[in-house]
Amino acid sequence: MDQGAAQAVSEAESEEFGTTATWAADSIERLGPVHALPAACQGSGSPEALHWLCQELALQPGRRLLDVGAGIGGPAAYAREETGVEVDLVDPMPQACAAAERIFGLPALVGDAGKLPLDDRGHDAAWSLGVLCTLSDQPAALAELARVVRSGGGIGLLVFVRLAQRQRVHMPDNDFPAWRELRDMLDDARLDLVHEHRLKDFGAPDAGWTARADRVHDDVRRHHLRDPRWQRAxxxxxxxETFVDEGLVEGVVLTCRVR
Incomplete structure (x- = not known):
């Protein structure tokens, strides 16, 4: 990991997104590959939401999608499987990058969302799912997405936003923007909002998908229940989940166009 990426990742985030990525990959290998996509897509939206994003971003063979904050590669693998798009992954955690290669055969670059190790305009589309609210410099991350996607290309986001009428929601390692703040950041990054949907308006995963994801979660818990890193994650x-249930924050899936 380069120095800039290392500085952008707190110790707490490293515990949650680094170590647990390796544990999830271990569990998937124990339980079998049918568990890979459901487990690796947790926190990144339902299959219906991912399907919608693939259509909205016009993903297809011959085009290139960038996944920023890709984790162990579930959404990127889903997009490749559904559309035939070429995928590139960036994540700040070396463990997550190694897991994406191990589980899905997807090479990933270690890098900071606020300073992507990529050339300008090298991708037809990008997405960053459930990542923005974990970042300390959200405007920089949006500006970087706009930089690396060609003019007119699409960008997909899953963002957990705090509801405008509520007071600020405090949580270590998360900063939930209000809708107005998010819109202003998109405009400053020269991103035009195209479509938006509440995450809860998409259909829930089917019982089989949910069961396979739960099996991986339960397997990781069984092996690491007493580990403080698992407890913190x-x-x-x-x-x-509590903030969502109490109506303090809401998941929003949206697409933008690069000016």
Whole structure:
């Protein structure tokens, strides 16, 4: 990892997104490849939401999609499988990059979302799913997405936003923008909002998909229940779920066009 990426990743984030990525890959290998996509897409939207993004971004063979904050590669693997698009992955965690290669055969670059190690205008589309609210410099991340996607290309986002009428929601390692703040950041990054949907308006995953994801979660818990790193990651996951259930934050899936 380069120095800039290392500085952008807190110790807490490293525990949650680094170590647990390796644990998830271990579990997928124990349980079998049928569990890979459901487990690796957790936190990145439902299959219906991913399908919608693939259509909205016009993904197809011969085009190139960038996944920023790709984790262990589930959404990128989904897009490649559904559309035949070529995919590139960037994530700040070396463990997550190694897991994406190990599970899906997807090479990934270690890099910071605020300073992507990529050339200008090298991709037809990009997405960043469930990542923006974990970043300390959200405008820089959006500007980088706009930089590396060709003019007129599409960008997909899953963002957890705090509801405008609520007070600021505090949570370590997360900063949930209000809708107005998000719109202003998109405009400053020269991104035109095209479509938006609430995450909950998409259909829930089918029972088989959910069961396979739950099996991986339960397997990781069984092996690492007493590890403080697993306990902290679980608290973070449950906190977001609680904020959503209490109406403090809401998942929004949106597409933008690069000016």
């Amino acid at each position: 679980e608290r973070q996951r449950k906190a977001v």
